[in-house]
Amino acid sequence: MAARIYQIQKNAMQSGKALTHLWVLEYANAQAKQPDPLTGWAGSGDTQAQxxxxxxxxxxxxxYAEREGIAYSVIATPPRTLKLQAYADNFR
Structure with missing residues (x-):
């Protein structure tokens, strides 16, 4: 059972930085998703992916991962870049 640890990124539809300070541990998929024959929805029997x-x-x-014996990899957070521009730049 492998997991990845990463920091939540700001959504493109989000103007603020709410919840971007949190770190997430998410398990990797153990099984590939397959379409259900009745509904056609994709799913698998792997409940850890949820x-x-x-x-x-x-x-x-x-x-936590070390205490529970979970193999993990940490995904580095890319640096935040600010695009500084003035309102007057719209008219140049």
Whole structure:
């Protein structure tokens, strides 16, 4: 059972930075999803893929994974870049 640990990124539809300080432990898919013959919806018997655990810091998420014996990989957070521009730049 493998997991990945990453920090929540700001959504493109989101103007603020709410919940971007949290870290998430998410299990990797153990089975490929297959279409259901009756409904056509994609699904699998893997229930771990539905589990998302949030932590206040990366250290807390790593400590949890080590304590529970879960193999994990940490995905680095890309640096935040600010696009500084003035309103007058719209008319140049």
């Amino acid at each position: 589990v998302k655990l949030t932590f206040p810091s990366q250290a807390a998420a790593c400590a």
